[in-house]
Amino acid sequence: MPDAGFSETRVSANIPDEGANLTEASVIVSELSDEALLKMEVIQSLLEPSDRPVGERLQEAAAKLGKSVRTVRRLLDKWEQEGLLGVNKTERADKGKHRIEEDWQEFILKTYREGNKGSKRMTPQQVFLRVQVRALQLGLKSPSHMTVYRILEPVIEKQEKAKSIRTPGWRGSRLSVKTRDSKDLSVEYSNHVWQCDHTRVDVLLVDQHGQLLSRPWLTTVIDTYSRCIMGINLGYDAPSSQVVALALRHGILPKQYGSEYKLHCEWGTYGKPEHFYTDGGKDFRSNHLQQIAVQLGFVCHLRDRPSEGGIVERPFKTLNSELFSTLPGYTGSNVQERPKEAEKDASLTLRQLEQRLVRYIVDNYNQRIDARMGDQTRFQRWDAGLRVSAPDVFSERELDICLMKQARRSIQRGGYLQFENLMYRGEHLAGYAGESVVLRYDPRDITTVLVYHQEGNKEVFLARAYAQDLETEQLSLDEAKASSRKIREEGKTVSNRSILTEVRDRDTFLTQKKTKKERQKAEQVEVKRAKQPLSVEPEEIEVTSIQSEAEPEMPEVFDYEQMREDYGW
Known part of the structure; x- marks a missing residue:
């Protein structure tokens, strides 16, 4: 018996009439596509009386058409309502045209x-x-x-x-990295996700006098999307948040080098990352780096596992095999297998190595085609992958946070500040007497500090403050602390003048043969002076001084003891 699901009415409704209607139907059938003819054949087979269950017949029809059972039921309804027109798919009038403005x-x-x-x-x-x-x-x-x-x-x-080639990128897969908090961070464009890591360079260096020093540290910042090296820091200082900050600063700023680098291309990359992806070292977990991230507006993430760091670690291997291994003083990565002549052959200074490294990155590494990019170089991919035609350019003032650590002090009468037993004075600060300000300082030289005032959620730059009597000197934070300890041990009063005297006495009686650490410091200062990154300074903020006329004027020669008496310190 036929299944109740197919009524006699439905069957008879789709049987063409005799005469003219049959001719019309024949004309329509002759114009049907192969797909429509197959649908018609399947529907007619379903409409024929049968003792087989409806469900089984529908499943068989769906398999034959490559459709679902629900779609087959809809075809039956269309056949009942429209006849052959119901199974003949008509093409849109706008087929082949893009429905977009x-x-x-x-x-x-x-x-x-x-x-x-x-x-x-x-x-x-x-x-x-x-x-x-x-x-x-x-x-x-x-x-x-x-x-x-x-x-x-x-x-x-x-x-x-x-x-006669296929355009690369058309089939490209999207990259994502996994964070320690089990999130997948999708990398979709340039300057989206940057990575950073350190390595010890396998090259022994000497100082300017040819005396053997040691192997320097290299910190690189990599753009995950393009694999471009965005910035570096090369020096003798061990990895720290300060070193990471210097590499970040180099990556963010536009870079310009003098003729002594003999560059054929421009470095070209700059901008700010949206995410900063690193391993879990203490230098990457520091409050200093988190502070930088908040100030500049990016988010720090830690890698889920070591294997996620291949993108930032792979360039180290390339640099080692293609650049460092060709230089005098190359030690190899295995200390036990170090060439015997490595120390004898060492002849490069830190500045000379930095010049060769910059030249390799700019003219070679960033200009080379990465295997997964097809015919796009790393730099071309970075340039094309930018969400905007040109990233925002930061000034060096805005990036002071990347160079400096932070301390909070109160401004004293006359615009003076005290920090690490040193007395500072800055122009226009007298009007802020009694107020708390933020000091930003470079631990390598604290003779100058930058003074910021908190206004709401924003820090406003006020002035540079200079250590009195020490303007022409260079004094690190560690040196200042050591000098203060020595002065106290001698039972003397710690002041700018006493510290200056101690520093000069030490330089006078210092033997000609400096320690390795002192020679390393001198080499890093030389590299710092040689670097000339593009500087875009904003206009200085003008702050009107409201210094009281009753306050005594600052004497031409600073006398710390006299100031104590004048201001009751």
Whole structure:
């Protein structure tokens, strides 16, 4: 017996009439596509009386059509209501055309063409990133990535036929890294996620007089999206938050080098990361680095496991095999297998190594094509992968936080400050007497500090304060503490003048042969002086002094003891 699900009415409703209707049906059938003919055949078989269960027949029909049972039921309903027209899929009038505004099509095509002019390379995914940003700026809904791909597909195919190669990036997979708190951090564009790590360079260095020193430390900052080396710090200081800050600062600022570097290309990369991804070393977990992140506006993440650090560690291997191994004084990575002539051959200073390293990165490493990029160099991928045409440029003043540590002090009468047993004075500070301010200082030289005033959630720069009588000296934080201890041990009063005397006496009686640490420090100072990064300084903040006329004027020669009497310190 036929199943109750197929009524006699439904069956008879789809049987064509005799005569003219049959001719009309024949004409329609002759124009049906193969897919429509198959549907008609399956539906007619379902409408024929049968003792088999309906469910079994529907499943068999669905398998034959490659559709679901629900879709087959809908086809039966359409057949009942519309006859052959119900199974004959009509094409849209706009088939082959993009249902998107013309200005979007022009923007997509123009962005792709501009991004692939000359030596530039830009993938469809990178075009989609620019589309998203433009839509956000205009407050519009962004076209989908598939729409962007469909618009670019004819252009891509034309290029492929001309070049007989497939455009790289069209099939590209998205990269993500896993954080320690079990989150997957997706990397979608340049300056999105930066990574940082340290290594000991396998090259023995000497000082300016040819005396053997040791192997320096190299810290690199890598852009995860493009694999470009964004910034470095090369020096004898062991890894610390201060070293990380210096490498970050170098990566963020635009970089410019003199003719002595003999560069053929420009470093070119700069900007600020949105995420900073590192291992769990104490230098990356420090309050100092967290403070930098808050001030500059990026988020710090720790790696979930060591294997997640391949992107930042791989360049070290490349640098070692292609650059360091070719230099005099190369030790190799295995201390036990160190070449016997390594110490004898050592002849490079820190500054000379830094010049060779910068030249290799700028002219070679960042200009080379990475295996997964096809015909895009690392720098081209970084440039094309930017969400905006040019990242914001930070001034060196804005990046003072990356160089300096922080302390809080109160301004005393006359605009004076006391820090680490030293007395400082800054212009325009007298009007802030009694107020608490933030001092930012470089531990390598505390003869000058930067003074900031907290105004709401923002720190406003007030002035530079100079250690009185020490303006022409260079005094590190450790040296200042050591001098203070020595002066106290001798039963003397600690003051700027007594510290100055102790520093000069030490320099006078110091033997010509300096310690290794002192020679390393001198080499790092030489490299620091040689570096000339592009400086974009904002206009100085003008602060009107409201110093009282009743306050005594500052004498031309600073007398600490006299100031104690004048101000009751």
